[in-house]
Amino acid sequence: MEIFSYEFMQNAVAAALLASVACGIIGTYVVVKRIGFISGGIAHAAFGGIGLGYYLGISPLLGLIPFSLLSALGIGLLGKKAKVAEDTAIGAFWAAGMALGVLFISLTPGYAPNLFSYLFGNILTVPRTDLYMMAALDALIVAVVFAFYKEFLAVSFDEEYAEVSGLNTMALYLLQLALIALTVVILVRVVGIVMVIALLTIPPAIARKFSRNLRSMMVLSGVLSAIFTLTGLWLSYLFDTASGATIILVAALAFTVVHLVFAVTGRE
Template structure:
C-alpha cells in the first residue's frame, strides 16, 4: 500500500518534506530544549506569520517573505533580551502577537479571499511544491553547516553561558546565530505542520531520544532526527488511511509516542 502511494507526486513530496523537516527537528530541537528557549522559538514562529501575510500582499511565495520576518524577529528578541532589562517572556508575548497582527493586516490589504491561509497556520504537507522542497533543502544545508562549524561553541554556551563568556567565546553573537538558525528551522517546518503546531516537532523528538541518551549531544541530534522522521511518516500514513488532517495527526502521533515511551521507560525499575 505504501508503495502505491509513491505514484502520487503529492505523496512523494510529502515524504521528502517529512524527511527534510526531521533534520531540523533533530538538530534545532535539541538546542531549543537544552537551552530552554522553547518559548522564544514559539514567539519567532508566530512572528513569521507577518512575513507570510506580506508574501500574500506582494505576490511572492510566503515562505520567502517569512524568512526575513523570522530572522529579524529572532535577532530582535535576542538583542532586547541581552541589552535591556525588559522581561524576556513579556517581549516574547509582544513579538508573538505583533507578528500575527501584521500578517492579518497584510492579508486584509489584499483584495479577495486568502484561500490557503490555513495551510501556513496549520500546515499542509500534501500540497508542498517542488519549490518548497528546494527551499527546505537549502535551509537544511545551511542549518547543518552552521551546527557543523559551531558545534563546540553552541555546546558551551548552552551548558554554561557565563563561563563561555569568561573563556572568550563570543556568546552574544553566537546566541543571535542560534536564534537565527531557529528562525530558519521554523521556515522549514511551516509547510509541514504550520506555524501554530510546529513547536511539537521541535520538542517531542528530542524528549523521546532524551529518555535513552543522556550524555552526547551529537547522538541526541541524530536519534531525534530519525525518531522524528519515523513518527512524521507514521502520522502521514495514518492521516491518509483515516482521512484526517495530516499536521494534527502528526502532532498527536508524536505526543502519543512520547507518553508511551515515557511511561514504559519510567515504569521499569532502574538497574544499578
C-alpha cells in the first residue's frame, strides 16, 4: 500500500474515479442510443484540438475542449440537418480532425512532448491541475443530466413521441453530443483519444444486462468503470505495462466473460 504515498499514484486513482463518473452517466446514453461511433468520431476529431494546443503553446487539454465540442455539433448537424449519411459525417470529421492535429504538430517547432499519452492515455502522469478540470467537467455533466433526465430519457427511448410532446429533440440531441465531447476530454488523460470509445461502451453494455432503468444503469456502469480503471492501473503498475491499454484490456476481458456466462447459462 506504500505506493499510495506517491503523489502520482494518488492522482492516478483520483483520475480513474473522476473518469468513471462521466463514463457511467454519458456512456449509458451512448449505449442505449447506439451512438458509439459518433462518440469515436468526436474523440478522434478532437485530436485537432490537441495539435492546436501544442501549436499555440497552451495546455493541449484547453485546445481539446473547443475542438471536441465543435466536432460534436458538426457531426450532429451534418448527420441530421444536411442530407449527409451519419456514418459519412462521422468519417469525414474523424479523419479531418486527426489530419488537422498532425498538421498543427508538424508546424510546431521542436518535439511534441507527451503526444503519445494523449493518443493512448497515461493515467500515471495526470497533473493535479488536470484533476481539477476533470472534476469541474464532471460536475457540469452531472448537473446537466440531473436537469434534463426526463427529457433525455424520452428522446433516447422514443424520439418521435418526445417530438409530439413538444420537446426540441434536435437541441437535446446536440446537448447530449456536447456532453459526450466533454466526457472525451475527461477520458483522454486516462485511456487516450484512440481508446475512449471502449470505456464509453463496455461498462454500460455490461451494466445494461443488470439494470431495470437508466438511473441504475448509470450507477452500475460508473462502478464497473471504476473497477476496470483501478484494476488496469494496478496491473500496469505491477507489470510495468502501458496503463491505458491495460485498462481497456481489463474491460474487454470482463465484457467477454460476462457475455460468455450469459451465453452458457442461456440468459438473454
